[in-house]
Amino acid sequence: MEQFDAKRFFSFHTDLSVFEPATDEEKRQQSRMRESTSFFRDGMRRLRRDKVSMTCLFILLIVALIAFAVPPFYPYDYYSTSASRSSNSTKFLKPFEYSPKEQAILEGGGEVFPHILGTDDLGRDYAARVIYGTRISLTVGIIAALIVVAIGVTYGAISGYLGGRVDLVMMRIVDLIYSLPDMLIIILLSVSMKDIFTNGPLAGSPIAKFGPNLVSIFIVFGLLYWVGMARLVRGQVLSLKQQEFVLAAESMGARTPHIIRKHMIPNCISVIFISAALQIPSAIFTESFLSFMGLGVSIPMPSLGSLASEARGHLISRPYLLLIPAIAIFLIILSLNLLGTGMRDAFDPKLKEADK
Amino acid sequence: MSAKMAKYIGKRLLLAVVTVLLTICITFTVMHAVPSSPFNKAKALPPAVIIALEAKFGLDKPLTEQFFIYLKNVLRLDFGDSIYFRGVQVLDILKGGFKTSATLGLSAAALALAVGVFLGSLAALGREGIGDKLIQVVTTAMVSLPSFVLALLLLWTFGVWWPILPTRGDMPLGSLMPIISLSLYPMAYVTRLTRSSMLDVLGQDYIRTAYAKGLVKYKIIFKHALRNALTPIITYAGPMIAYIVCGSFVVEQIFSMAGLGKHFINSIQNSDYTMIMGTTILLSVVMVTLNFICDILYTVVDKRVDFS
Amino acid sequence: MSLLEVRGLSTSFFTPAGEIRAVSGVSFSLEEGETIGVVGESGSGKSVTAYSIMQILTHPGRITGGSVKYRGEELVGCPEKTIASIRGNKISMIFQDSMTSLNPVYTVGNQLEEAILLHTDREKSQARARAVEMLRLVGINEPDKRVRQYPHELSGGMRQRVMIAMALACEPDILIADEPTTALDVTIQAQILELMKELQQRLGLAIILITHDLGVVAGMCDKIVVMYAGRIIERGSAEDIFYEPRHEYTKGLLRSIPSIENEKERLIPITGAPVDMLMLPSGCAFSPRCDQAMKICLSELPEEMSMGDNHNAACWLNVRDMAGKAAV
Numbered sequence: 001m002e003q004f005d006a007k008r009f010f011s012f013h014t015d016l017s018v019f020e021p022a023t024d025e026e027k028r029q030q031s032r033m034r035e036s037t038s039f040f041r042d043g044m045r046r047l048r049r050d051k052v053s054m055t056c057l058f059i060l061l062i063v064a065l066i067a068f069a070v071p072p073f074y075p076y077d078y079y080s081t082s083a084s085r086s087s088n089s090t091k092f093l094k095p096f097e098y099s100p101k102e103q104a105i106l107e108g109g110g111e112v113f114p115h116i117l118g119t120d121d122l123g124r125d126y127a128a129r130v131i132y133g134t135r136i137s138l139t140v141g142i143i144a145a146l147i148v149v150a151i152g153v154t155y156g157a158i159s160g161y162l163g164g165r166v167d168l169v170m171m172r173i174v175d176l177i178y179s180l181p182d183m184l185i186i187i188l189l190s191v192s193m194k195d196i197f198t199n200g201p202l203a204g205s206p207i208a209k210f211g212p213n214l215v216s217i218f219i220v221f222g223l224l225y226w227v228g229m230a231r232l233v234r235g236q237v238l239s240l241k242q243q244e245f246v247l248a249a250e251s252m253g254a255r256t257p258h259i260i261r262k263h264m265i266p267n268c269i270s271v272i273f274i275s276a277a278l279q280i281p282s283a284i285f286t287e288s289f290l291s292f293m294g295l296g297v298s299i300p301m302p303s304l305g306s307l308a309s310e311a312r313g314h315l316i317s318r319p320y321l322l323l324i325p326a327i328a329i330f331l332i333i334l335s336l337n338l339l340g341t342g343m344r345d346a347f348d349p350k351l352k353e354a355d356k
Numbered sequence: 357m358s359a360k361m362a363k364y365i366g367k368r369l370l371l372a373v374v375t376v377l378l379t380i381c382i383t384f385t386v387m388h389a390v391p392s393s394p395f396n397k398a399k400a401l402p403p404a405v406i407i408a409l410e411a412k413f414g415l416d417k418p419l420t421e422q423f424f425i426y427l428k429n430v431l432r433l434d435f436g437d438s439i440y441f442r443g444v445q446v447l448d449i450l451k452g453g454f455k456t457s458a459t460l461g462l463s464a465a466a467l468a469l470a471v472g473v474f475l476g477s478l479a480a481l482g483r484e485g486i487g488d489k490l491i492q493v494v495t496t497a498m499v500s501l502p503s504f505v506l507a508l509l510l511l512w513t514f515g516v517w518w519p520i521l522p523t524r525g526d527m528p529l530g531s532l533m534p535i536i537s538l539s540l541y542p543m544a545y546v547t548r549l550t551r552s553s554m555l556d557v558l559g560q561d562y563i564r565t566a567y568a569k570g571l572v573k574y575k576i577i578f579k580h581a582l583r584n585a586l587t588p589i590i591t592y593a594g595p596m597i598a599y600i601v602c603g604s605f606v607v608e609q610i611f612s613m614a615g616l617g618k619h620f621i622n623s624i625q626n627s628d629y630t631m632i633m634g635t636t637i638l639l640s641v642v643m644v645t646l647n648f649i650c651d652i653l654y655t656v657v658d659k660r661v662d663f664s
Numbered sequence: 665m666s667l668l669e670v671r672g673l674s675t676s677f678f679t680p681a682g683e684i685r686a687v688s689g690v691s692f693s694l695e696e697g698e699t700i701g702v703v704g705e706s707g708s709g710k711s712v713t714a715y716s717i718m719q720i721l722t723h724p725g726r727i728t729g730g731s732v733k734y735r736g737e738e739l740v741g742c743p744e745k746t747i748a749s750i751r752g753n754k755i756s757m758i759f760q761d762s763m764t765s766l767n768p769v770y771t772v773g774n775q776l777e778e779a780i781l782l783h784t785d786r787e788k789s790q791a792r793a794r795a796v797e798m799l800r801l802v803g804i805n806e807p808d809k810r811v812r813q814y815p816h817e818l819s820g821g822m823r824q825r826v827m828i829a830m831a832l833a834c835e836p837d838i839l840i841a842d843e844p845t846t847a848l849d850v851t852i853q854a855q856i857l858e859l860m861k862e863l864q865q866r867l868g869l870a871i872i873l874i875t876h877d878l879g880v881v882a883g884m885c886d887k888i889v890v891m892y893a894g895r896i897i898e899r900g901s902a903e904d905i906f907y908e909p910r911h912e913y914t915k916g917l918l919r920s921i922p923s924i925e926n927e928k929e930r931l932i933p934i935t936g937a938p939v940d941m942l943m944l945p946s947g948c949a950f951s952p953r954c955d956q957a958m959k960i961c962l963s964e965l966p967e968e969m970s971m972g973d974n975h976n977a978a979c980w981l982n983v984r985d986m987a988g989k990a991a992v
Contacts, residue, residue: 195391
């Protein structure tokens with residue numbers, strides 16, 4: 001080892017004061033620790049720095065703004081056909097084309113709002129239908145996600161917290177529901193629900209007017225789709241239960257609901273949030289699938305799925321009838337998916353490492 | 357086979373059986389709850405049909421007894437006659453569609469797995485490179501469209517805009533487009549899964565050991581990484597089966613293929629309840645069985661599985 | 665010419681949070697048949713040093729400078745083929761966790777044969793025979809049966825023996841053992857160390873033994889190198905290190921292990937947490953945790969200084985003492 005010439009210290013001429021002991025304060029300054037931030041803030045900071053997530057969030061906000069803020073000011077509604085008296089438009093207008101009646105109004109010096117996307121096979125303004133359809137699809141997605149969160153979180157938290165035999169039984173039920181062929185059951189339930197609301201005792205009730213198929217989608221989500229969330233939350237709760245702050249709360253005599261509400265749920269919140277965000281696309285998918293089979297929203301109400309499905313008949317002559325709702329679905333789902341994964345990465349760096 | 361493994365398989369089998377029974381129960385309940393169902397004091401049906409139904413399903417007997425009659429019939433795959441197509445047995449219609457659907461589904465699954473595993477490995481090897489980025493973008497896009505929109509877009513692109521593929525399933529090469537449109541989503545999913553699983557495996561200690569032994573990269577990928585990386589893909593089998601079954605409803609309808617899916621959609625639109633019942637039960641049996649097989653396969657492939 | 669000569673080796677991990685200099689300017693040499701112990705706490709860069717020598721760093725790690733010469737042949741920057749022909753053949757390595765270091769889906773025999781087939785021109789059946797022979801050599805009973813078993817069917821000690829057999833199958837000159845006994849029970853630990861010693865004498869191996877456990881190196885090593893925050897802070901013979909440590913960190917390490925001689929003394933842990941490798945202090949990396957830290961320690965990086973024959977330490981306290989003496 002002698003080949004690594006060690007410095008000879010006799011040539012070392014320096015002020016001896018540097019050999020004075022360092023104070024603790026000086027030492028502390030040396031061990032520069034990164035500033036500690038709360039877990040949530042740290043995640044939010046990472047999320048804000050992620051360009052993809054921020055772009056997606058921006059797109060979603062724009063889409064939501066258009067879907068929810070525009071309809072009251074929009075001159076056309078989604079249901080007036082060329083046959084109805086209030087409408088001057090005719091069937092299958094091309095984008096920015098006017099019907100003869102509207103042409104006449106224009107020539108007479110009047111003003112007619114253009115059909116930006118033309119009209120559909122019944123003369124309904126397509127732009128209005130797309131905007132309204134986006135609204136319905138988003139609503140379906142969000143409400144379904146809320147239902148899943150509500151049931152899944154409650155069930156999972158209770159099961160995980162109580163543990164033991166209760167947990168065992170509750171989880172067996174989850175296993176069973178999980179193994180059911182859910183899509184088939186959904187179709188079956190939708191068929192029956194549609195029938196019950198149209199032919200059964202509930203015909204004519206407010207629910208039937210609101211749209212039996214929408215209600216049945218929510219019921220189905222409430223019955224079947226919460227199991228994934230329940231498993232997730234239970235897993236989180238089980239691992240949290242081992243931790244000191246819960247033991248501390250218990251030893252101070254806190255009661256179960258209090259502990260679940262104050263300690264468990266806040267600590268699971270990012271996981272819940274992320275998987276809820278990813279639940280929305282799944283609900284929109286399900287709704288559009290049911291729409292395709294004639295089990296979706298009730299006519300004449302549009303959803304993005306039913307619009308795409310209706311466009312099937314005019315694929316050759318008017319492909320834009322398909323492309324427009326398809327692009328809308330695509331943008332919404334893509335943004336939600338990317339935002340969801342972005343949030344997962346931001347709030348769970350460990351997962352990201354595993355993914356890289 | 358160890359006793360532990362036998363116990364595990366037994367448990368899985370039990371779950372599968374219970375699941376099928378539960379599905380049958382749900383179908384029975386639904387059939388009786390629906391106001392316009394023939395099981396529920398049928399109204400607008402010809403007397404001959406009602407009499408046949410009553411005889412077959414014992415509709416005049418108490419509900420519990422009806423259930424057992426129903427169960428016995430179902431277990432013998434006897435779903436009665438179609439209500440819409442008078443005098444045709446549901447089972448015969450199902451038999452007719454089964455082959456078409458099975459061929460379509462299996463081809464789509466095979467295509468999705470083969471292409472997905474290949475692309476996923478490629479992406480993992482060229483991590484963060486142009487190819488990887490491109491594959492990630494395309495697959496992310498692909499999982500963001502519902503199956504029927506994807507199928508319709510494909511139909512328009514290659515059938516109308518640039519007509520190079522036949523648009524009907526019964527034409528020569530006609531099953532090409534249905535297979536592709538059915539496999540795109542699972543293909544994208546398998547690609548992503550393979551990529552992340554491959555990256556995960558490449559970070560494992562035994563890969564380091566293999567390098568330390570002096571193996572070169574491609575040998576490590578093919579001998580040590582791929583086999584381990586493929587195990588998680590088996591866990592995707594369940595969702596993939598579900599997707600393909602449901603996707604086939606749509607795809608068969610769009611490309612006019614006379615499979616189970618098309619029959620199913622038609623029966624829903626025609627309120628053909630015996631047919632709906634038969635299809636639901638048959639398909640759930642198929643799905644549960646395939647899931648069960650995959651479960652077992654997983655334990656065989658992955659020797660480390662803890663059977664608890 | 666040394667068997668292995670490492671000069672100014674530096675390795676960094678380029679993470680999204682910044683560059684982590686896991687190893688900076690590490691130099692040492694290894695002679696034939698010699699055992700060198702590399703000691704340090706986790707994160708001190710001792711494993712990364714070993715991976716750098718073998719060039720089996722994983723993404724995003726990269727060698728940023730220095731040289732590694734095996735029998736005079738430069739390994740840093742050589743083609744993959746060259747280094748691959750040395751790995752497992754001339755320089756072998758065993759790892760801490762034998763469970764995860766063996767591929768779960770292949771039999772022990774298969775994994776043993778792989779290296780043999782790769783580096784020698786033995787036939788398949790000869791390779792199997794060699795595998796069995798190696799298993800017998802490392803003291804595994806019923807080797808004919810064991811070759812057909814999977815890693816999870818063996819015990820931890822046996823798996824580590826398999827790892828050793830695998831590493832030695834091609835009769836390498838150098839064995840790098842990265843915490844070979846950390847994951848094992850104490851009794852098994854002793855057995856494995858004993859086995860390594862015995863094989864070293866029999867095969868004339870040179871060993872680089874990486875560990876955080878000073879007790880492990882005590883009985884085995886000719887030379888000991890102590891690492892902290894990616895640098896070598898003290899090196900010397902086992903006697904130098906154990907009886908005349910000249911760096912405060914080494915002293916701290918020794919104070920924190922129990923021994924029979926000073927049974928009645930209290931164990932003194934090193935206070936504070938290991939350094940944040942993303943934000944290394946500008947002076948001595950140990951200074952924030954050092955009881956004796958001086959002003960200069962916080963601002964200037966101490967270099968290695970000779971403390972006697974083959975005994976070097978990088979600590980300003982030595983300079984102070986010498987300067988003090990000189991002043992007197």
